[in-house]
Amino acid sequence: MNITTNGEAVSIDPLTVQQYLVSLGIDPRRVAVELNLDILPKAQYETTRLKEGDALEIVHFVGGGAVRG
Amino acid sequence: MPLTSDKLVIAGREFDSRLMVGTGKYADFQQMVRAIEVSGAQIITVAVRRVNISDRSKESLLDHIDLKKYTLLPNTAGCYTAEDAIRTCRLAREAGLSDFVKLEVLGDEKTLFPNNEELLKAAKVLIAEGFTVLPYTSDDPIICKKLEDMGCAAVMPLGAPIGSGLGIRNPYNIQIILETVKVPVIVDAGVGTASDAAIAMELGCDGVLMNTAIAGAQDPVAMAEAMNLAVRAGRLAYRAGRIPRKLYATASSPLAGLIA
Numbered sequence: 404m405n406i407t408t409n410g411e412a413v414s415i416d417p418l419t420v421q422q423y424l425v426s427l428g429i430d431p432r433r434v435a436v437e438l439n440l441d442i443l444p445k446a447q448y449e450t451t452r453l454k455e456g457d458a459l460e461i462v463h464f465v466g467g468g469a470v471r472g
Numbered sequence: 473m474p475l476t477s478d479k480l481v482i483a484g485r486e487f488d489s490r491l492m493v494g495t496g497k498y499a500d501f502q503q504m505v506r507a508i509e510v511s512g513a514q515i516i517t518v519a520v521r522r523v524n525i526s527d528r529s530k531e532s533l534l535d536h537i538d539l540k541k542y543t544l545l546p547n548t549a550g551c552y553t554a555e556d557a558i559r560t561c562r563l564a565r566e567a568g569l570s571d572f573v574k575l576e577v578l579g580d581e582k583t584l585f586p587n588n589e590e591l592l593k594a595a596k597v598l599i600a601e602g603f604t605v606l607p608y609t610s611d612d613p614i615i616c617k618k619l620e621d622m623g624c625a626a627v628m629p630l631g632a633p634i635g636s637g638l639g640i641r642n643p644y645n646i647q648i649i650l651e652t653v654k655v656p657v658i659v660d661a662g663v664g665t666a667s668d669a670a671i672a673m674e675l676g677c678d679g680v681l682m683n684t685a686i687a688g689a690q691d692p693v694a695m696a697e698a699m700n701l702a703v704r705a706g707r708l709a710y711r712a713g714r715i716p717r718k719l720y721a722t723a724s725s726p727l728a729g730l731i732a
Contacts, residue, residue, distance in 0.1 A: 408525055409522040409523065409525055410522075411525070411526075413525075427523075427525055429523060429525075430532075433532060433534055433567070434523060434567055435520075435563040435564070435565075435566035435567035436566070437559075437563060440559075442562050442563065442566050443566075444566065445566065460522065460563070461522065461523045461525065462520050462521060462522055462523060462563050462567060463520075463521065463523050463532060463533075463534075463567060464518040464519065464520060464521075464532075464533050464534060464544065464546065464564075464567060464568065465495075465496075465518065465519050465520075465521045465533055466494075466495040466496040466497070466498065466504065466518065466519065466533055467494060467495060467496040467517060467518055467519025467521075467547060467549050467683075
């Protein structure tokens with residue numbers, strides 16, 4: 404199944420958001436996820452199944468300040 | 473006047489330090505951690521960026537920051553529209569579980585001056601969504617007043633362009649802002665060296681936020697300590713009340729008892 408993650412087209416097995424994050428080696432507590440432009444609350448990671456054509460944004464905190472990060 | 477208790481209060485939260493520092497531009501995490509530590513800062517700004525999904529080998533910023541010790545202030549640096557800034561803030565809240573955001577909507581890449589029209593739009597939406605908004609803005613008293621009236625928890629006028637190190641270019645505007653708004657005034661951007669931070673505090677500002685001045689110094693850890701001292705010295709001098717400036721001398725030794 405094909406989805407878009409952070410602007411990149413990727414092909415994955417059907418998974419929940421939680422399973423997908425873990426498969427990428429991402430600690431779900433340390434990120435925020437936007438699914439088709441809506442924030443996905445952390446409580447819904449385990450129950451939300453990814454669908455064909457979904458667009459995900461996975462972000463985290465990086466160094467930055469009064470400058471462009 | 474008792475000078476012991478002097479906390480910075482933002483949206484009901486108390487802080488002992490009036491210096492806020494960024495986490496960008498450091499050579500490595502060790503240097504960043506050490507610099508933040510000696511700066512004494514309790515509020516540190518972070519940026520929100522996409523996770524690199526193809527290379528997970530890199531360490532994460534949060535592996536190095538003690539979240540019990542520091543309040544994270546996610547910023548919207550790099551956003552040029554209200555829409556992008558709002559989206560970034562919503563993601564930041566979800567990632568960090570805090571309502572504090574440093575709202576920054578830039579006007580152009582060369583000056584990194586704020587786009588105040590978009591800033592006001594974004595602030596309105598975010599405040600309605602329950603965010604505690606700390607906006608980076610021009611040193612414009614009218615805009616600062618509008619931001620305060622809207623419900624921003626502080627205003628953060630620039631001293632000079634971001635990363636320029638030019639210091640407080642218009643202390644008179646900062647003074648007018650201080651007389652105009654009741655929320656904390658935090659100078660954000662423009663500080664180059666310790667005296668710039670001290671000047672901001674001597675003017676009566678409630679705090680100073682900086683990143684490049686520390687991270688870009690030849691010895692960032694030493695500069696972080698200098699900034700810590702400068703902010704405290706400037707604050708203390710402000711509270712102590714300086715003498716008025718006068719054109720002519722005033723003798724500081726008694727005239728009585730002169731030998732001739």
